[in-house]
Amino acid sequence: MREAAFQRAIADASYAAPHPRFAVYRNNVTSALINALRVRYPVVEKLLGRQAFDAVTRDFVASQRPRSPVLIAYGDSYPEFIAANAPLPYLADVARLDNLWWRAYHAADAEPLTAQHFAVLTPENLETVRFGFHPSVAILASPWAIGAIWEAARQDGTLTEGEIARPQSILVWRPHADVRVRAIDDVVSPFLTALMDGKKLVDALGVGPGLDLQAQFQMLIASELITEIHL
Numbered sequence: 001m002r003e004a005a006f007q008r009a010i011a012d013a014s015y016a017a018p019h020p021r022f023a024v025y026r027n028n029v030t031s032a033l034i035n036a037l038r039v040r041y042p043v044v045e046k047l048l049g050r051q052a053f054d055a056v057t058r059d060f061v062a063s064q065r066p067r068s069p070v071l072i073a074y075g076d077s078y079p080e081f082i083a084a085n086a087p088l089p090y091l092a093d094v095a096r097l098d099n100l101w102w103r104a105y106h107a108a109d110a111e112p113l114t115a116q117h118f119a120v121l122t123p124e125n126l127e128t129v130r131f132g133f134h135p136s137v138a139i140l141a142s143p144w145a146i147g148a149i150w151e152a153a154r155q156d157g158t159l160t161e162g163e164i165a166r167p168q169s170i171l172v173w174r175p176h177a178d179v180r181v182r183a184i185d186d187v188v189s190p191f192l193t194a195l196m197d198g199k200k201l202v203d204a205l206g207v208g209p210g211l212d213l214q215a216q217f218q219m220l221i222a223s224e225l226i227t228e229i230h231l
Contacts, residue, residue, distance in 0.1 A: 033061045036071045037078060041098040044082065046153045047091060056085055072106060075099075090144040090164065097150050097181070100138045100172040104179045107136035112175045112224030118217065125231045129201050131220070132228025136174040139184070139193055143167050147183045175224035187211060188219075 034057045038045055045053040060081045066074040079099055083092035112134060121129060140146060145159070145166040152159050169189035171182045184192070191208030195201070205211055220226050 030058065030061050033066070033071075033074065034058060037061075037075050040075050040102050041078060041095055043098050043150050043153045044091060044095050046156075047088065047094060048086070056082070059085065090142070090146065090149055093140065093142040093144055093146045094150055094153070096140055096142075097146055097170060097172070100140055100170075101179050101181065104136035104138065104172050104174040107134075107174060110134050110227045113221070113226045113229065115221050117229060118221060120229060120231065127200070127202050128231065130198060130230040131195050131201070131226050132230065133196050133225055134173055134175055134227050136172070136179070137196065137225055138172045139169060139189055139196070140172065141167075141169045141189055141193075146170055147181060150181070171223075173223070173225060180223075182223075188216070191216065192225075 034054055037057050037060070038053065048056065057078075060078060064077060064081070068074070076099070079092050079095035082095045086092065088094075145164055145168045147168050147170045148159060148166075149164060150170075151157075167186065169184050169186060171180075171184045171189075171192070173180055187208045187210060191204050191211055194204035194207050205213065
């Protein structure tokens, strides 16, 4: 059996199986992929319930098979699939937060800078300095209280409609062994995003008017977000 036909037979349940036992193999592959996504998107499953999660994820698996035998890389596009197919309007952002947690957990290790490293900064070079962030750092800005929704689901808690319908930005990173998830101020979010995009500090401050520079430095150091300083 040629490889293309073999792959199609695995992916497409309507495709005639070349052997009666092949259907069993195809079902086993599908189940393995669903379980891989269950591990990657645990809070999505919490909110949908196992049966609904399996149903929607089976549709995703049928439409998007892995391109690599390494399953750790499978499922990046799942949040977009959820956005188009899930009943809850905030579920896609829950999937995005699950995904950022997963990526942070598996991100490359890097040594965060300490306060001593920031001693090289002077009033003169503050105009040109750029920062390199830990590979795990990511920000999710949502029209929903996505961090609160995500944490409540993990703890089997509930939120009111009013509590859910509050915009929230979330910072995700893993400076050492444990992934951290934290809500950040709506002014801090564009500031950090600008720095992560490689903008100079002075330009990043422009997108977050009213920011206290000293307080932001303290936050960057204490949170262990920065791994490089470029003067």
